[in-house]
Amino acid sequence: MILSQLINIFILIISTLANFGICDNMSMNMDDTSAYTRPDIQDAGNRTFHWLCCVFLLFLLPSVSASYSFAGRINVSMFLQIISCIYSVVEALFLRFSDNDGVENRTSRGSAWSILILLGLSLFFGGLASGTGLLIKNKLLQTFISNTGESRLKYAHNALSFLVVINGFTKSCLAPVAMFGFCRESHTGQCIAHGIMGNAFVLYGFIYAMVLVIPSIRNNKGPYSQDYIDSWVMCLWGIVNTFTEHRWGREGWNHGDYQHTAMGIIWWAGGLLGIFLGRGGKRTFVPSLLIIFTGWAMSEHSQHLIISTKVHYFFGLILMVGGSLRIIEISFLLKDQRTLDKIYSFQYLAPFCLVCGGILFMGASEEQLVLVLRLGADHSAYLLVAVAAAFLLYLWMLLCLELYNHLATQQEKGFLSNYASTLPSHMVDIESSTVSNQDDIDDDIDFELASN
Numbered sequence: 001m002i003l004s005q006l007i008n009i010f011i012l013i014i015s016t017l018a019n020f021g022i023c024d025n026m027s028m029n030m031d032d033t034s035a036y037t038r039p040d041i042q043d044a045g046n047r048t049f050h051w052l053c054c055v056f057l058l059f060l061l062p063s064v065s066a067s068y069s070f071a072g073r074i075n076v077s078m079f080l081q082i083i084s085c086i087y088s089v090v091e092a093l094f095l096r097f098s099d100n101d102g103v104e105n106r107t108s109r110g111s112a113w114s115i116l117i118l119l120g121l122s123l124f125f126g127g128l129a130s131g132t133g134l135l136i137k138n139k140l141l142q143t144f145i146s147n148t149g150e151s152r153l154k155y156a157h158n159a160l161s162f163l164v165v166i167n168g169f170t171k172s173c174l175a176p177v178a179m180f181g182f183c184r185e186s187h188t189g190q191c192i193a194h195g196i197m198g199n200a201f202v203l204y205g206f207i208y209a210m211v212l213v214i215p216s217i218r219n220n221k222g223p224y225s226q227d228y229i230d231s232w233v234m235c236l237w238g239i240v241n242t243f244t245e246h247r248w249g250r251e252g253w254n255h256g257d258y259q260h261t262a263m264g265i266i267w268w269a270g271g272l273l274g275i276f277l278g279r280g281g282k283r284t285f286v287p288s289l290l291i292i293f294t295g296w297a298m299s300e301h302s303q304h305l306i307i308s309t310k311v312h313y314f315f316g317l318i319l320m321v322g323g324s325l326r327i328i329e330i331s332f333l334l335k336d337q338r339t340l341d342k343i344y345s346f347q348y349l350a351p352f353c354l355v356c357g358g359i360l361f362m363g364a365s366e367e368q369l370v371l372v373l374r375l376g377a378d379h380s381a382y383l384l385v386a387v388a389a390a391f392l393l394y395l396w397m398l399l400c401l402e403l404y405n406h407l408a409t410q411q412e413k414g415f416l417s418n419y420a421s422t423l424p425s426h427m428v429d430i431e432s433s434t435v436s437n438q439d440d441i442d443d444d445i446d447f448e449l450a451s452n
Contacts, residue, residue: 030306030378050095050108051175057087058115059168060396066161067400071407074130074157081119081126081164088116107178111171118167122160129153170199173362182367191365198362200237201319205354206397212347213401216408218339225338227330228278230287235271238264263297266290283336288326295319295357308369310379315360322353355397356390 065080092112096105128145145153173195177183183191211217211226241264267290274286299316303309329347334340363386372382 047179050091051172051179053087054091054168054175055172057084059165059172062161062164062168063396063400064403066158066165067404068407069126069158069161071404072154072411073407074126074154077157077161078123078126078130081123081161084164084168085116085119085123088112088119092116107174111167111174115164115167115171118160118164122157122164125153125160126157129157166203170195177368180371182371183365184367191367194365195362198358198360198364201354201358201361202393203358205351205356205358205394208351208354209348209394209397210401212343212351213398214405218343220338223281225278225281225283227274227284227287228281231271231274231278231284233271234287234290235268235275238267238269238271240264241267259297259301263294266293281338283330283334283338285327285330288323288330291323291326291354292320295321295323298361303366305366305369305373307373307379307382308364308366311360311364311369311383314379314383315357315364318353318360319357322350322357325350325353352390352394355394356387359390359393360386 061080061084065077065084068074068077068080092109095108128141128148129150177191208226242261243264270286270290270293274284274290277284277286295316295318297316298319299313301309301312301316303312325346329350330336333344333346360383363382369382372379
């Protein structure tokens with residue numbers, strides 16, 4: 001009853017914020033698009049096909065490979081990585097497109113080489129960990145394996161497999177940027193900042209989903225709670241953000257410097273409080289509250305374009321919703337415990353809001369929104385497509401995590417765990433009697449040895 005009342009209050013608060021934003025947005029006129037021309041995309045079909053190949057072969061397939069790698073199925077993981085590696089070689093050496101200024105081809109080749117290097121290292125460490133014959137025959141590599149240890153080699157393969165996924169996702173995001181020709185020259189810095197922060201929120205949402213879905217992490221009784229770790233990360237990130245968003249003492253302050261530096265200050269200040277309250281494995285509300293304040297600040301960021309202001313307001317609202325849901329989950333659903341006996345559907349909302357906020361953050365740069373105006377769309381259509389991308393990305397995250405759970409469960413049970421149950425009854429009897437006779441023989445031998 002108490003939880004339902006709190007949820008109703010939460011819905012009322014969000015509805016009030018949304019109504020306030022709608023009234024505020026209705027008072028604004030639309031942007032003047034008379035000076036914008038539609039982008040000239042040459043050979044759009046082939047370039048779109050190239051982007052789809054990147055998504056499937058350099059992001060989705062490595063994600064499945066990483067799931068197999070973390071589940072200890074290194075041979076299957078390496079087979080999938082070989083497929084991605086072959087495509088990376090083809091793209092780096094041979095694929096070229098009709099490009100107005102050559103930026104897309106350079107981006108394609110550069111990102112393909114970076115992923116190719118990571119894939120090569122991953123295959124190398126995976127081969128050492130799995131005992132591939134061509135590698136372990138080398139005496140120098142045999143010494144390296146014995147000094148490093150099989151477990152460390154597996155950890156290295158896991159880490160590199162995950163880095164391939166991150167690079168593949170980054171490449172999939174960079175391809176449309178290069179194809180449509182924005183985020184150039186003076187706008188590059190802003191696009192990089194939006195990309196880094198957006199990817200950070202997406203990764204944050206993935207970590208929340210991973211902690212929720214994987215039983216070994218969800219039921220962890222270690223000395224540090226998730227909130228304690230989050231507070232440390234937010235504190236350190238806030239310190240970096242405070243001293244990098246503005247060159248202190250070397251330039252004047254502007255509107256954007258105040259906004260981003262203030263956000264860094266509240267992150268390290270709140271992070272210190274979260275570290276104190278979360279010590280001893282206790283839960284704390286501070287990281288969620290910092291997300292709420294971050295969302296509020298983003299919703300209040302005034303922009304040069306009206307469409308940009310509306311998009312910033314929307315993804316700020318999404319972050320506020322995510323932080324509020326997290327506080328309700330920790331305080332009233334979990335009641336300050338680490339976990340419950342099952343996963344409730346309500347718990348999937350907060351990670352999704354973080355993933356959705358990250359996708360919207362990445363797509364809120366000024367140049368990208370100018371492109372939306374050049375295409376003749378408005379903020380509502382753009383936001384719906386971006387949220388649809390967040391749904392698909394969150395679905396893929398959960399599918400990969402469930403695949404890992406399935407593989408890890410199979411690994412624990414073993415390949416022959418159900419062997420006896422599949423045998424005919426007379427074979428089971430024979431097998432049981434054989435084991436019993438062997439146990440009797442072993443007992444007789446032990447008795448004779450003890451007598452002697």
